[in-house]
Amino acid sequence: MTKIKNMEEFAALSGISRPTVSKYFHDPDSVRPTTRARIEEALERFDYRPNIYAVNQNRKLTKNIGIVVPYLADPFFAEIARYLEQSCIAAGYRPSLFSSHGEQKLENDILDGLQSMKPAGVLLAPLGRTSDQSVIERFCANVPTVLFDSNLEGLGAAFIGSDNFSFVSQTVEYMTRTGEPPSFFEMRTPANPNANKRRKAYIEVMERLGFEPHIIRVDGKGWAFEEIGHKGALKVLAENELRTNSVLCSNDRLAIGFLAACYEQGIRVGRRDDCALRLASNDDHPFAKFTCPSLTTAAHDYDNVAGRSVETLFELIESGGKFETRSETLFPARLVLRDSA
Amino acid sequence: MTKIKNMEEFAALSGISRPTVSKYFHDPDSVRPTTRARIEEALERFDYRPNIYAVNQNRKLTKNIGIVVPYLADPFFAEIARYLEQSCIAAGYRPSLFSSHGEQKLENDILDGLQSMKPAGVLLAPLGRTSDQSVIERFCANVPTVLFDSNLEGLGAAFIGSDNFSFVSQTVEYMTRTGEPPSFFEMRTPANPNANKRRKAYIEVMERLGFEPHIIRVDGKGWAFEEIGHKGALKVLAENELRTNSVLCSNDRLAIGFLAACYEQGIRVGRRDDCALRLASNDDHPFAKFTCPSLTTAAHDYDNVAGRSVETLFELIESGGKFETRSETLFPARLVLRDSA
DNA sequence: ATGAAAACTTTACGCGCGTTAATTTTTGGA
DNA sequence: TCCAAAAATTAACGCGCGTAAAGTTTTCAT
Numbered sequence: 244m245t246k247i248k249n250m251e252e253f254a255a256l257s258g259i260s261r262p263t264v265s266k267y268f269h270d271p272d273s274v275r276p277t278t279r280a281r282i283e284e285a286l287e288r289f290d291y292r293p294n295i296y297a298v299n300q301n302r303k304l305t306k307n308i309g310i311v312v313p314y315l316a317d318p319f320f321a322e323i324a325r326y327l328e329q330s331c332i333a334a335g336y337r338p339s340l341f342s343s344h345g346e347q348k349l350e351n352d353i354l355d356g357l358q359s360m361k362p363a364g365v366l367l368a369p370l371g372r373t374s375d376q377s378v379i380e381r382f383c384a385n386v387p388t389v390l391f392d393s394n395l396e397g398l399g400a401a402f403i404g405s406d407n408f409s410f411v412s413q414t415v416e417y418m419t420r421t422g423e424p425p426s427f428f429e430m431r432t433p434a435n436p437n438a439n440k441r442r443k444a445y446i447e448v449m450e451r452l453g454f455e456p457h458i459i460r461v462d463g464k465g466w467a468f469e470e471i472g473h474k475g476a477l478k479v480l481a482e483n484e485l486r487t488n489s490v491l492c493s494n495d496r497l498a499i500g501f502l503a504a505c506y507e508q509g510i511r512v513g514r515r516d517d518c519a520l521r522l523a524s525n526d527d528h529p530f531a532k533f534t535c536p537s538l539t540t541a542a543h544d545y546d547n548v549a550g551r552s553v554e555t556l557f558e559l560i561e562s563g564g565k566f567e568t569r570s571e572t573l574f575p576a577r578l579v580l581r582d583s584a
Numbered sequence: 585m586t587k588i589k590n591m592e593e594f595a596a597l598s599g600i601s602r603p604t605v606s607k608y609f610h611d612p613d614s615v616r617p618t619t620r621a622r623i624e625e626a627l628e629r630f631d632y633r634p635n636i637y638a639v640n641q642n643r644k645l646t647k648n649i650g651i652v653v654p655y656l657a658d659p660f661f662a663e664i665a666r667y668l669e670q671s672c673i674a675a676g677y678r679p680s681l682f683s684s685h686g687e688q689k690l691e692n693d694i695l696d697g698l699q700s701m702k703p704a705g706v707l708l709a710p711l712g713r714t715s716d717q718s719v720i721e722r723f724c725a726n727v728p729t730v731l732f733d734s735n736l737e738g739l740g741a742a743f744i745g746s747d748n749f750s751f752v753s754q755t756v757e758y759m760t761r762t763g764e765p766p767s768f769f770e771m772r773t774p775a776n777p778n779a780n781k782r783r784k785a786y787i788e789v790m791e792r793l794g795f796e797p798h799i800i801r802v803d804g805k806g807w808a809f810e811e812i813g814h815k816g817a818l819k820v821l822a823e824n825e826l827r828t829n830s831v832l833c834s835n836d837r838l839a840i841g842f843l844a845a846c847y848e849q850g851i852r853v854g855r856r857d858d859c860a861l862r863l864a865s866n867d868d869h870p871f872a873k874f875t876c877p878s879l880t881t882a883a884h885d886y887d888n889v890a891g892r893s894v895e896t897l898f899e900l901i902e903s904g905g906k907f908e909t910r911s912e913t914l915f916p917a918r919l920v921l922r923d924s925a
Numbered sequence: 926a927t928g929a930a931a932a933c934t935t936t937a938c939g940c941g942c943g944t945t946a947a948t949t950t951t952t953g954g955a
Numbered sequence: 956t957c958c959a960a961a962a963a964t965t966a967a968c969g970c971g972c973g974t975a976a977a978g979t980t981t982t983c984a985t
Contacts, residue, residue, distance in 0.1 A: 344666055
């Protein structure tokens with residue numbers, strides 16, 4: 244089979260002029276059906292495709308879309324990224340996936356590199372508290388960006404995420420209705436802004452129900468939540484810090500660590516009579532089904548969050564990169580009852 | 585601050601000619617220290633960077649490196665990818681991360697798209713059995729590729745992975761030495777070629793030790809290993825298929841499912857006297873530390889596998905994309921004793 | 926068949942940078 | 956101080972494609 248060097252050559256072989264071929268690659272429907280057929284016929288025979296670098300150089304806007312998540316080793320983000328990737332491909336874009344790996348410098352570097360890719364748009368789940376606001380602000384000023392998962396006030400053209408209040412209110416209400424009111428278990432200085440909203444929601448719901456909020460904060464930095472939850476839980480259990488037999492974890496990965504600690508200490512967790520503790524959590528992490536016991540948790544509406552995020556980005560791109568007003572869309576949680584509470 | 589449009593403009597502002605500036609960006613050491621200083625000074629003031637598309641168009645070889653893993657939602661691959669990414673960046677390359685998400689079509693599409701990126705090299709962890717060999721072969725013929733994790737006979741310029749025999753021999757020997765010989769628990773048709781090598785190693789080691797191998801194969805397709813392990817274990821436990829109180833799982837994710845099933849059935853797993861079953865596994869998955877009980881497993885030499893992979897790719901790139909002979913490098917496992925066996 | 930609109934062809938320039946060749950300037954050792 | 960080597964400058968072309976302008980052919984309703 245002949246090796247095609249460039250569009251000129253391919254155009255000659257297909258018997259169509261280069262500008263028309265160029266037009267075809269832009270939008271196959273923009274040429275006459277007969278010429279389209281001839282081009283596609285040649286395409287089958289010769290396996291040519293336009294040089295992406297030459298194409299992108301000459302377009303003001305590329306078909307690239309950046310997807311940035313804070314921590315890809317967390318299967319939650321891996322799943323979301325998967326969905327976003329597929330949606331972008333389906334819409335004819337070329338997604339590029341990046342993980343900040345929990346580090347501000349990396350997040351900055353990624354955004355920096357992303358700018359020189361002239362992307363049509365970016366889906367950004369920022370680190371949160373540890374993000375460099377000024378860097379993100381500058382980035383969003385230059386690149387059409389939709390924030391998801393973690394909201395940074397006023398940054399990006401829109402935000403799509405989960406309604407943290409809905410998460411916590413459902414778990415707290417369920418636990419109090421079927422047992423004792425829970426203590427709230429979290430990291431002392433959570434990186435993710437969702438954590439702060441969950442704490443506030445916990446306090447509000449508890450007070451509304453007439454209970455005294457009881458928050459347990461454990462030490463630890465970074466994104467090794469299981470480890471932090473594990474260590475923290477061992478301490479909590481040793482010092483008997485629980486006021487009731489009921490615990491609500493800020494997120495599932497902390498809960499996984501907590502459950503491991505309980506298991507080691509021989510403390511049975513669950514809602515059955517022979518259990519000493521009930522534990523619920525938030526997120527519905529992909530592994531939550533396989534913890535011991537399986538984890539009762541408030542599930543993100545993955546599909547809607549991811550789906551709406553790409554939809555919003557596409558709208559943003561079609562609107563020329565700017566919205567009149569910044570919108571925030573929150574999807575409620577769905578309570579998933581399993582064995583731990 | 586002035587917006588710089590192109591290298592011409594930047595060169596003028598820095599008082600250096602464009603070809604010299606171009607040379608600088610290729611290799612800062614290739615210009616005289618004084619001119620380098622002048623360029624870098626201007627660089628501070630004006631924040632210019634070369635247009636990557638124009639650069640890549642005019643270089644035969646880009647500075648791009650593709651990293652392809654079969655399933656990014658598996659934290660094992662996420663961690664490896666993280667390491668590979670960082671190493672590439674440190675060496676001055678631009679890594680792009682892709683996940684095949686367990687699907688052949690996607691793997692093919694990724695390789696397809698990768699080709700038009702003219703990457704300097706690619707680090708590929710193929711799907712394995714479900715890979716389209718011919719597609720990968722064609723790809724490797726065009727792009728300098730180092731395979732890792734899953735070996736495909738003869739494909740790629742080199743392979744770096746783990747020594748599956750070392751994994752299984754250590755776990756089997758440990759279990760027999762401290763208790764009963766294990767049954768081997770695996771998927772009926774594993775996608776990953778490592779699984780087959782592990783089975784063979786199990787048989788060989790068992791026979792050498794004078795025990796009869798006993799393999800339990802469970803149904804299930806795809807990459808939802810926890811689910812498959814869970815269902816399979818429930819069946820195995822219900823039908824009492826175990827011959828001894830000892831099980832070796834082909835990999836940790838299956839083991840996670842197995843442990844969940846045991847927990848549900850009230851079967852205590854561990855090496856203590858009050859336990860009914862001992863369970864060991866392979867991989868040292870990032871979550872293996874937090875299972876209930878924590879998982880005794882043979883750990884990949886993550887650092888060496890990842891480190892050697894990038895090293896090998898860099899050598900390959902410097903050798904012009906071809907090695908005289910294809911090499912296979914296997915790193916032995918390290919037995920990690922935890923509570924499950 | 927006719928004529929205007931639609932689609933295509935030809936021609937040519939531009940994008941930003943790599944790269945080469947010929948020329949000029951700078952450097953550093955004798 | 957001088958001179959050869961090293962480095963920088965100037966000038967110019969090429970990469971593969973987007974795109975615009977002007978001219979030609981095809982299409983389709985009348």
